[in-house]
Amino acid sequence: MAYQSFHPPVRTLMGPGPSDVNPRILEAMSRPTIGHLDPAFVGMMEEMKDLLRYAFQTDNALTMPVSAPGSAGMETCFVNLVEPGDKVVVCQNGVFGGRMKENVERCGGTAVMVEDAWGAAVDADKVDDVLKANPDARLLAFVHAETSTGAISDAKALAALAHRHDCLVIADTVTSLGGSPLKVSEWGLDAVYSGTQKCLSCTPGLSPVTFSDRAVEAVKKRKSKVQSWFMDLNLVLGYWGGEGKRAYHHTAPINALYGLHEALVILHEEGIEHAWQRHQDNHLALRAGLEAMGLSFVVKAASRLPQLNAVSIPAGVDDAAVRARLLQEYNLEIGAGLGPMAGKIWRIGLMGFASNRTNVLLCLGALDAVLGDMGASIERGVAVGAAMQAYTQASA
Amino acid sequence: MAYQSFHPPVRTLMGPGPSDVNPRILEAMSRPTIGHLDPAFVGMMEEMKDLLRYAFQTDNALTMPVSAPGSAGMETCFVNLVEPGDKVVVCQNGVFGGRMKENVERCGGTAVMVEDAWGAAVDADKVDDVLKANPDARLLAFVHAETSTGAISDAKALAALAHRHDCLVIADTVTSLGGSPLKVSEWGLDAVYSGTQKCLSCTPGLSPVTFSDRAVEAVKKRKSKVQSWFMDLNLVLGYWGGEGKRAYHHTAPINALYGLHEALVILHEEGIEHAWQRHQDNHLALRAGLEAMGLSFVVKAASRLPQLNAVSIPAGVDDAAVRARLLQEYNLEIGAGLGPMAGKIWRIGLMGFASNRTNVLLCLGALDAVLGDMGASIERGVAVGAAMQAYTQASA
Numbered sequence A, B: 001m002a003y004q005s006f007h008p009p010v011r012t013l014m015g016p017g018p019s020d021v022n023p024r025i026l027e028a029m030s031r032p033t034i035g036h037l038d039p040a041f042v043g044m045m046e047e048m049k050d051l052l053r054y055a056f057q058t059d060n061a062l063t064m065p066v067s068a069p070g071s072a073g074m075e076t077c078f079v080n081l082v083e084p085g086d087k088v089v090v091c092q093n094g095v096f097g098g099r100m101k102e103n104v105e106r107c108g109g110t111a112v113m114v115e116d117a118w119g120a121a122v123d124a125d126k127v128d129d130v131l132k133a134n135p136d137a138r139l140l141a142f143v144h145a146e147t148s149t150g151a152i153s154d155a156k157a158l159a160a161l162a163h164r165h166d167c168l169v170i171a172d173t174v175t176s177l178g179g180s181p182l183k184v185s186e187w188g189l190d191a192v193y194s195g196t197q198k199c200l201s202c203t204p205g206l207s208p209v210t211f212s213d214r215a216v217e218a219v220k221k222r223k224s225k226v227q228s229w230f231m232d233l234n235l236v237l238g239y240w241g242g243e244g245k246r247a248y249h250h251t252a253p254i255n256a257l258y259g260l261h262e263a264l265v266i267l268h269e270e271g272i273e274h275a276w277q278r279h280q281d282n283h284l285a286l287r288a289g290l291e292a293m294g295l296s297f298v299v300k301a302a303s304r305l306p307q308l309n310a311v312s313i314p315a316g317v318d319d320a321a322v323r324a325r326l327l328q329e330y331n332l333e334i335g336a337g338l339g340p341m342a343g344k345i346w347r348i349g350l351m352g353f354a355s356n357r358t359n360v361l362l363c364l365g366a367l368d369a370v371l372g373d374m375g376a377s378i379e380r381g382v383a384v385g386a387a388m389q390a391y392t393q394a395s396a
Helices: A023-029 A039-056 A070-081 A093-104 A124-133 A155-164 A215-219 A233-240 A254-270 A273-292 A319-330 A357-373 A383-395 B021-029 B039-058 B068-082 B095-106 B123-133 B155-164 B213-220 B235-239 B252-269 B273-291 B320-329 B357-372 B383-395
Strands: A010-012 A062-066 A087-092 A110-115 A140-145 A166-174 A191-193 A209-210 A308-312 A332-336 A345-349 B013-014 B062-066 B088-093 B112-115 B139-143 B168-173 B191-193 B207-211 B308-312 B330-335 B345-349
Touching: A010 A357, A023 A254, A039 A062, A039 A209, A039 A254, A062 A233, A070 A093, A070 A166, A070 A191, A070 A209, A070 A215, A087 A093, A087 A124, A087 A215, A093 A110, A093 A140, A093 A166, A110 A124, A124 A155, A124 A254, A140 A155, A155 A166, A166 A215, A191 A332, A191 B088, A191 B213, A209 A215, A233 B039, A254 A273, A254 B252, A254 B357, A273 A308, A273 A357, A273 A383, A308 B013, A308 B168, A319 A332, A319 A345, A319 A357, B013 B345, B013 B357, B039 B062, B039 B207, B039 B252, B062 B068, B062 B235, B068 B095, B068 B168, B068 B191, B068 B207, B068 B213, B088 B123, B095 B112, B095 B139, B095 B168, B123 B139, B123 B155, B139 B155, B155 B168, B168 B213, B168 B235, B207 B213, B213 B235, B252 B273, B273 B308, B273 B357, B273 B383, B320 B330, B320 B345, B320 B357, B330 B357, B357 B383
Parallel strands: A010 A332, A087 A110, A087 A140, A140 A166, A166 A191, B013 B330, B088 B112, B088 B139, B139 B168, B168 B191
Antiparallel strands: A062 A209, A191 A209, A308 A345, A332 A345, B062 B207, B191 B207, B308 B345, B330 B345
16 A cells, blocks of 8 residues: 555634644744754753743743643643642633543542532632631642633632642643733742643644742652653753753654744744733624624633633534534634533634634634524624624724 | 744754654644644544554554653553552663663552663573563563664564563664564564654654553553553543544644654655665664774674664763764764763664765764864774775675
8 A cells, every 4th residue: 555645634723722823833843853952952942941931921940841732731730749648629610620630639649629610710719618628738720721611710819819728729721821811920820731732823742831939849849759750840850951961851852842932932022912912802803703693602701711712502503514514615623512512512712823813704704604504593694794893893 | 032933953863863854754744733633634643553553563453653752652651551569570771771660660560670781682581580580570671772772682582581471561662663673563562662753754752652452451451540641541542542433632743743644654665674774784884984993882793773873982082072073063963872871982873864875974974084183093084985885785
């Protein structure tokens, strides 16, 4: 059998990530590979740490990308900070809180869950009650921006609560980094992980993390070894840490790091506040269009993520058929629901480079055409106009 | 501060990996990103599994790339197969056997070490003795091609021994895959991991693995949960396994996978036996040149890896200064020694795309010039001629 090179179709990625990648990033990734201990590469690593500090709005010394996807970034936080017997308060209001629980338990810890409805923000009062009832808890873990539902929680308030109860804070910022206000140091988030394929518009495969000095202290004071060799920060820092000699730990994913560096340069050029505002503006336009069409949001307005719009699938409409037609006829990918939301919602991403007017108009136009053709009871022909009006209002 | 795009220097990579990346692979990585559940992507994944089976010479159903570097591939094998209390016989004849021991212990197992000198092959007789003395051992782990020393061990004989003692076999093939004969199914290797940045000439960041049905059975029969959520094959297979519906586990590193697919297509086009032969031919030419110059190999001829040539640094020569000059004056990277070999050896890689005549001649010429200039006692002006003679003999 003869095998051929793989030439992917050109899609517009408006799901929960990966999002459309800026062509500058794709080009950067195709530059010549050099060694992971090459002085030129080491210089780039130092610059990348600075750029990540800017993206996370932190001055944490330990700020670097884990050489694996966001779920490995999550695991890096948990395996380094949770020791057998530790009690961790975990907030769950979607898929990723459940994954945090799995991580705690696989580290030999006990997870005390604070449950909120899928689509709701984490309720700080409930968290306070649970922290009061569990004075021996060492950590509070929550998801800042729940990718499975499109809800944002008040990370600043939750972190303040945790510190009042002498807990360190682990925060999932996979979908918020670069898309929604996130101020790691000002808010006091201690161990934070993210992903590259959401609002940084980079390809998937890396997980930026940042640890406060308090968190680093806790890692250094562990009684037991970190159970993962690959994710043990004491070892990883021999390569990524400090200014001095770099010891080989694993071979860094050179070209993927070229891509992330370029993504961070782009974010820095735009300015992070401008990026946040752009996400908000495009969200409001998409929202105006979707609501004009008669579609409704899953999350209430105050907790809505601009970069991930979860809408209810209209009654009688075939979820998979709509997504398949959008993909086939418009090369447009939107996301399905996860877990209990499967078949009930769509997740429409406006992340990073994909958060732009062209995508808003394409998505509204394509949904209008496909849903209309399939006989869904929507208001036809009004969505794009409503979105344009929202843009006009925003710039007025 | 203004940050600029990073433009790496163009190097020739003749260290222990990453090796020179074929431009076809760099170009493939820059193709448009699509979703990890896109039907077009899923089709590519199936083809990649077939291509990996060809590279590993196996028909193992569970054959896929782990979404992280080789050290995560190693950890994937150990965390899935080692349960707390398990006894594992680990062969150490270089850096990576020591890393295996760390993995066993972090999984709660006990490692019984079989030590051989750095630079020697694993001694099968010693392994046999240790297996006899430890009838309760469940696993034998060894490194097929030791990247830290350039020695190859007899994987077939070691696997046969292990099975005679009812042990499963974990084999590190990071440096052998695509460069030296490796026949996973014929030899009975049960859990095998590799890397992309050696003889596959791809960028670093992924770790191909393959598990025999016996090994999969063992993973399924575990009494305890796999301690890593990210590496738990029971979960990963929901995405990579089977022909049916794919469940989201983590977001696959899409563009890195485009690159690996292209690397495997290239290997298939060349034919794996031809690739093995090419590595051997270029090794013999490099060896003729190095020996003519008066440099000597660390590993005895019978155990030498063609793709990784460890040579002793001549007395009185400054290791770091030579490597720095090769890099600055010739854009040529060769590898330093690791651990106890640091400062004593150089590791000259001829891996994958980098295993070619141009690189052999460049390396010999540059070493001749730099070592000569630094006053090392070498035979000057003969290395390239000796290499060319070896090529002529090989093609005769």
